[in-house]
Amino acid sequence: MCAQLNETRDEIRITSRDKSKAPFILSQLILFQSRKKWGTVYALATLVGLFCVPSSGLVLYETDIKNILASVSNGILLPASSFTIIIGMYVFNDLVDADLDRSNGKKRPIPTGQVSKRDTWIFIILTNAMGILLASITFNLASMIIALMIVSIGLMYSTPKVALKNRFMLKTLSIAVAMMLCAILGSSGYWDTKYIHDNTKVASFIMPLHAVLMLGTMIFVTSPVSDAADITGDTMAGRRTIPIVIGRENTIKMAILLTISMSAMSSLLYGLHTIGLVTTVSVTLIAIMTMVYMIRSLKQLHHTKSVLDPRKKTMPLHIMLQSALIIGAILFWI
Secondary structure, three states: HHHHHHHHHHHHHHHHHHHOOOOOOHHHHHHHHHHHHHHHHHHHHHHHHOOOOOOHHHHHOOOOOHHHHHHHHHHHHHHHHHHHHHHHHHHHHHHHHHHHHHOOOOOOOOOOOOHHHHHHHHHHHHHHHHHHHHHHHHOHHHHHHHHHHHHHHHHHHHHHOOOOOOOHHHHHHHHHHHHHHHHHHHHHOOOOOOOHHHHHOOOHHHHHHHHHHHHHHHHHHHHHHHHHHOOHHHHOOOOOOOOHOOHHHHHHHHHHHHHHHHHHHHHHHHHOOOOHHHHHHHHHHHHHHHHHHHHHHHHHHHHHHOOOOOOOHHHHHHHHHHHHHHHHHHHHHH
């Protein structure tokens, strides 16, 4: 009788748990909603790469309908590709970290049991497949290869046997490389066009390179500072993030030095006439804003032994930097 009663209770518990799961379509929307902000950030990085090549300005004077349609398709398909891949990879990371997030009380859809593992796996597969498909529709081999590289980094970042996120420097480096590859994905759509082949200006090579380096450097500024707020949980998980290895204070000091380097590099390239004044001034202003935030974090660290919660504060910095690079590139080329 007791055994039957226990079985009945288990069935009721399982049934109630299953009923708490969202229906399939709703679960996909919930997962999409949970990570769409970072998908947007990486999609903007792709637009940065797209506008930093000479064609971004010259295409405004294009009269060939075929070339105009190709430019429009690149401007839609490539950012959409990085958008869907990144969302899928962030959700994959959430799935791998579900137990840790649950123990830390994070209210994300997977650790709270709002969506099932089965529906999460379907979402991950669909978003990554869609991202690769969107890059393939451009019929550009370079774009397809770069999209596959972004997927590969996402898998290596979270897959337990590799787990780049657990390794010193490799965690931040893999995130930075993913961001940089998204920018390269945008410019790859024009590598086989007449604009690139006919343009011999040094700026046609330096400007995309500058943009890629700025985006990667900003990741090295913001990501370790975000990790500084998770030292306890990351230590329990056996991770070796930058703040764990070098300490919170040194992490913030490193971030300050990197923001200074962003402004210095931009000023140097402007002096060589390879990037525009708008880009240089904008990057410098954003670097100053970032540095002010880091100094505030450092001052708070001395008083409270903690850092400001950076998650909602660093995303606008990325968006401002990307917008500045896009606007600066357009004005330079036209």
